[in-house]
Amino acid sequence: AALLEPDEVLKEFVLPFLILDVEEVDLSLKIFIQTLEANACLEEYWLQTCSPFPLIFSLCQLLDCFSKYWQLPKEKRCLSLDGKDLVIHILELLCETVLANAKTFSPDTWIKSLSWLHRKLEQLDWTVGLRLKNFFEGHFKCEVPATLFEICKLSEDEWTSQAHPGYGPGTxxxxxxxxxxxSSSISERMLSLLVVDVGNPEEVRLFSKGFLVALVQVMPWCSPQEWQYLYQLTRRLLEKQLLHVPYSLEYIQFVPLLNLKPFAQELQLSVLFLRAFQFLCSQSCRNWLPMEGWSHVVKLLCGSLTNLLESVRLIQSVGPWAQGQEQDLTQETLFFYTQVFCHVLHIMAMLHQEVCEPLYVLALEILTCYETLSKTNPSVSSLLQKVNEQRFLKSIAENISPEERRQTLLQKISNF
Incomplete structure (x- = not known):
């Protein structure tokens, strides 16, 4: 028999520690998830004995702290933004379990409990309440800033506008x-409700500018999973041609006579990330984040760029051209590698050196990808191109500091 019943575990080792500035918060969350998962199959609905609604609210309060994460002093941040994903996962699991056992409550108790929770959530950031959309469905509408109605076709049967400080005109x-x-489901829903006229170039241009500004405002506070949702959203917007990301010639020596269409999205995403970091590193934003905040956004960026590299490898290796049905895409892939390498180094040049290590490692990986692929194409024209690109990449790498990183990059380029 267990030393403690699951409800006792939650009361003793979890509930008192669900606070961002308590050192044990990470451990308590791990105990929480293990308790929920280990006892998911119990026939008896044990959660009711430990007041599930206050538990849900405690998790919501913890999530609310993340909305002002980087404004908090370091000692008040005992859980990383990676930990936010665990909090969200536990909240979802807890809500699912409570909903599945709603019949164990009397109708009156259920309604009163929902109303209590809904009232309590009014104290928190509005996005926290939106995470409980399914939980409140049929009882309460989703409360969102009034400005959301300006760009979305929201049904008033399901959504209601609230005046939220900080959400003035244009937000x-x-x-x-x-x-x-x-979530991915809400993201898809929001995409379907978005009002942008693709046939109106000015509207698409304004939306694209606004999207970049919003992305910069949101990115530093995203958990890895939240950022992944935005990454997928950006891809969908590019597919639908709702998002316009012009590809500049700043890192192109000569106009390449290549078929870049298969890589259009990847190139646009790489440029978009560069633009976002140019914005983040600008005079108006550079003081937003402490050093750990910069490390966090660099980590998110590296994850997305790694996804791009994997995507490009996949396109190059399994497309119809890989079976000889169309032109080989080796040159196009090499072009992509040179571009993303330049973008990474550009971003490194704007950031504090102490947060650049992941980007430096990524830059070396990109050079390895380039070198490996270029060896598969030994023609005279490709050799000439390789020499030209080698010279070009060296000129870009010359701007990197400190000396050790610069020399390592230059050495790797010389070995092509």
Missing amino acids: GLLAWMECCYI
Whole structure:
């Protein structure tokens, strides 16, 4: 028999520690998830004995702290933004379990409990309440900033506008993006409700500018999973041609006579990330984040760029051209590698050296990808191109500091 019943475990080792500035918060969350998962198959609904609604609210309070994460002093941040994903996962699991056992409550108790929770959530950031959309369905509407109605076709049967401080005119896109990082299902829903006329170039241009601004505002506070939702959303917007990301010639020596269409999305995403970091590192934003915040956004960026590299490898290796049905895409892939390498080094040059290690490692990986692929194409024209690109990449790497990183990059380029 267990030394402690699951409800006792939660009361003793979890509930008192669900606070961002308590050192044990990480451990308590791990105990929480293990307790929920280990006892998921119990016939008896044990959660009711430990007041599930206050438990849900405690998790919501913890999530609310993340909305002002980087404004908090370091000693008040005992859980990383990676830990936010665990909090969200536990909240979802807890809500699912409680909903599945709703019949164990009397109808009156259930309604009163829902109403109590809904009232309590009014104290918190509005996005926290939106995470409980399914939980409140049929009882309460989703409360969102009024500006969201300006850019979305929201049904008043399901959504209601609230005046939220900080969401004045022109913040509809910010609110929309904050909805999109909550889950893939809400992201898809928001995308379907978005009002942008693809046939109106000016509207698409303005949306694209606003999207970049909103992305920069949201990114530093995203957990890895939330950022992944936004990454997928950005791809969907590019597919639908709702998002316009012009590809500049800043890192192109000569106009390449290549078929870049298969890599259009990857190139646009790489440029978009560069633009986002140019914005983040600008005079108006550079003081937003402490050093750990910069490390966090670099980590998110590296994850996305790694996804791009994997995507490009996949396109190059399994497309119809790989079976000889169309032109080989080796040159196009090499072009992509040179571009993303330049973008990474550009971002490194704007950041504090102490947060650049992951980007430096990624830059070396990109050079390895380039070197490996270029060896498969030994033609005279490709050799000439390799020499030209080698010279070009060296000129870019010359701007990197400190000396050790610069020399390592230059040495690797010389070995092509």
